[in-house]
Amino acid sequence: MISTKNADRIATITLNRPDKLNAFSGTMREDLLDALRNAERDAACRVIVITGAGRAFCAGGDVDSMSGLQRDGDLAAFRKLLDAGGNVVLQIASMEEAGDRLRSTASRPVPDATWRLRATTASPRTPQSSARRSSRSDCIPTGAGRGCCPASSAAAARRSC
Numbered sequence: 677m678i679s680t681k682n683a684d685r686i687a688t689i690t691l692n693r694p695d696k697l698n699a700f701s702g703t704m705r706e707d708l709l710d711a712l713r714n715a716e717r718d719a720a721c722r723v724i725v726i727t728g729a730g731r732a733f734c735a736g737g738d739v740d741s742m743s744g745l746q747r748d749g750d751l752a753a754f755r756k757l758l759d760a761g762g763n764v765v766l767q768i769a770s771m772e773e774a775g776d777r778l779r780s781t782a783s784r785p786v787p788d789a790t791w792r793l794r795a796t797t798a799s800p801r802t803p804q805s806s807a808r809r810s811s812r813s814d815c816i817p818t819g820a821g822r823g824c825c826p827a828s829s830a831a832a833a834r835r836s837c
Contacts, residue, residue, distance in 0.1 A: 694730025
């Protein structure tokens with residue numbers, strides 16, 4: 677239910693459960709975590725795009741699946757779902773924090789080792805979120821071919837450049 681496509685230094689991770697608006701169920705959280713870690717380890721990958729198949733990015737957790745766990749009293753499985761979701765969030769945050777640490781301690785620009793998160797509004801042609809590795813320590817990539825914002829600029833803080 678998670679697919680990954682690598683092309684032109686871009687890893688596109690697709691939540692592929694459009695009939696349920698890409699709601700997380702089963703091992704989707706663990707599969708997403710694996711896909712993020714694989715993309716992070718791939719030195720050729722410069723951008724990670726997370727998108728959803730069909731008309732929605734992600735409806736969140738599959739309520740039917742979670743209510744079934746509650747109905748069955750399977751607290752261990754429910755806890756596992758929560759932990760897996762938390763691990764996805766922590767992985768994404770750690771990717772950006774690692775880049776921040778490298779930038780703050782480097783005596784020169786850090787090549788190909790920093791990640792910045794970017795979110796955009798959903799539309800049929802626009803991915804909902806991406807993590808981008810920057811080869812410049814003084815730059816926040818803006819996507820869509822518009823270049824970079826200086827990392828210290830007020831516009832960069834607002835992500836509006």
